Amino acid sequence: MSEITSTPVPSSEPLDLIKLCLDEQIFVKLRGSREMIGKLHAYDSHCNMVLSDAVETIYYVHDSQSGEIKSKTKKSEMVFVRGDSVILVTDAANV
Amino acid sequence: MSSFQPINPKPYLLSLIDSKIIIKLKFNNIEYKGTLKSVDNYFNLLLKEDVIEIDKNMESTDGSIVGTPLNGELFIRCNNVLWVSQDLSDDDDDGKVEEGKQVDDDVDATMS
Numbered sequence: 001m002s003e004i005t006s007t008p009v010p011s012s013e014p015l016d017l018i019k020l021c022l023d024e025q026i027f028v029k030l031r032g033s034r035e036m037i038g039k040l041h042a043y044d045s046h047c048n049m050v051l052s053d054a055v056e057t058i059y060y061v062h063d064s065q066s067g068e069i070k071s072k073t074k075k076s077e078m079v080f081v082r083g084d085s086v087i088l089v090t091d092a093a094n095v
Numbered sequence: 096m097s098s099f100q101p102i103n104p105k106p107y108l109l110s111l112i113d114s115k116i117i118i119k120l121k122f123n124n125i126e127y128k129g130t131l132k133s134v135d136n137y138f139n140l141l142l143k144e145d146v147i148e149i150d151k152n153m154e155s156t157d158g159s160i161v162g163t164p165l166n167g168e169l170f171i172r173c174n175n176v177l178w179v180s181q182d183l184s185d186d187d188d189d190g191k192v193e194e195g196k197q198v199d200d201d202v203d204a205t206m207s
Contacts, residue, residue: 014170015139017141018170087171087175090169090170091167094166
């Protein structure tokens with residue numbers, strides 16, 4: 001018990017970063033070699049998110065011999081991203 | 096017999112706050128190095144602005160490691176984490192980092 005009370009309690013928790021990003025452009029890395037940039041409208045504790053004006057970049061192997069990677073983008077006006085495919089979230093200004 | 100002092104996963108992670116850590120993801124051989132800012136009950140992780148992304152598959156032939164700085168705070172969702180460990184390598188000379196993961200095994204089991 002003593003070690004629990006002696007450890008510092010963090011003033012903010014990880015999801016607070018996402019809270020601070022509400023109404024801002026965010027960068028989300030997703031499972032399956034996908035990335036998404038869009039304006040964050042809402043989120044929950046599972047990292048389910050609603051993004052507007054989202055641009056999804058999908059990376060794929062164009063030539064399996066040379067291993068050349070290409071990407072294509074998909075735009076959506078409004079999109080729901082399911083939390084279980086989220087790997088990481090950061091402010092889009094940093095990417 | 097010496098008294099064994101258990102360190103439980105949560106206190107261990109809380110003790111790593113404000114220190115340099117390495118986070119390995121479950122897939123693609125990707126690691127993040129940076130300073131831990133906070134942790135929650137799910138073990139979601141928040142890293143400070145100094146975080147760099149290291150793709151272990153892109154390791155160059157001379158053994159140096161290519162790291163991509165992300166220049167912003169980074170939220171990592173709990174389910175993607177394989178392990179978290181203190182970064183024992185010398186202070187970052189950006190990109191070229193020594194391997195220093197003697198404590199990996201201590202935390203391997205904490206994330207499952």
